[in-house]
Amino acid sequence: MLSVVLVSALVMVTQSAFVGTADQCEQITIRLCKDPDAGLWYNRTSLPNILGHETQDEAGQEVHQFFPLVKAKCSSSLQAFLCLVYAPECHDPSVPPTKPCRELCEDVFAGCEPLLRNFGFRWPARLECSSYPSRQSGEECAAPGMDRAVPTEDGGSPVTVPPPGPVTPSEQSCPCSQQTASAAQSAVQALTDSLERVLSAAEGLQQLQQETLNMQQANLRLETEKLELEIQLLRRRLIG
Incomplete structure (x- = not known):
């Protein structure tokens, strides 16, 4: 009887350990x-x-x-x-x-x-x-x-x-040399395209900045000429 109890207890412990x-x-x-x-x-x-x-x-x-x-x-x-x-x-x-x-x-x-x-x-x-x-x-x-x-x-x-x-052996999963080269070329091409877009945007921004600077310089010349004309008119009034 005791042996049966011990065996049953051992089975329960084993099962609980397995479930855990x-x-x-x-x-x-x-x-x-x-x-x-x-x-x-x-x-x-x-x-x-x-x-x-x-x-x-x-x-x-x-x-x-x-x-x-x-x-x-x-x-x-x-x-x-x-x-x-x-x-x-x-x-x-x-x-x-x-x-x-x-x-x-x-x-x-x-x-x-x-x-x-x-x-x-x-x-x-x-x-x-x-x-x-x-x-x-x-x-x-x-x-x-x-x-x-x-x-x-x-x-x-x-x-x-x-x-x-x-x-499946790792060597059979893909023709690595060709796929790696192709993927690397694609990555380089993507980076090149991104760089070209950045450079193009920078060039456009530089042109816009130059045009803005030219307009500011033209406005400054007009303001200077206007100021010089007003000074001349003021001198004539003072002399007259």
Whole structure:
């Protein structure tokens, strides 16, 4: 009888623990990460993420600042990397979320940092690649299309665990070199057009200012001539 009670209690505790963990998971609502092009193998997340965001709304506001880079397609891995940072795979709340692999970050950095630098921006310090675990060193990390390296408990050689579900390798997501060049050319053309509009407006303003100055000078000459005429008339009256 006692054993039955103990087993029942154990089942209840296990179920409650499972429900508590499940309650921490929620469907991903961040538009950037719901996009199939992100290449994620999961559709549920749990917060806080590794940056400390407590809600998806909070994380979404920050991650969408990178949307122009995603549109520019500077790296086929960018979208997945951002989602692994801002909307990590649902995990046990008692342990921190699995960070993206350093190699994934470095791949994104190599493709997107030059574009940021060309427009006068720096790579965000919060996404510094050295802060992420290295897959080559056997540290646990996550990346689409890569097996996850998980250290063994006995300290032996790490084992690799494939990501759950089908994953499209990042190299297959887009022909990056052509799309990146095309996007960069479009961005440069847009900036050039904007600069031409600004210069044209400045030139028009300068012409308007010059015309206004010419009119003011003409009015000043007329006033001067009028004043000189009045002085001459006054002198004649005094002499006469």
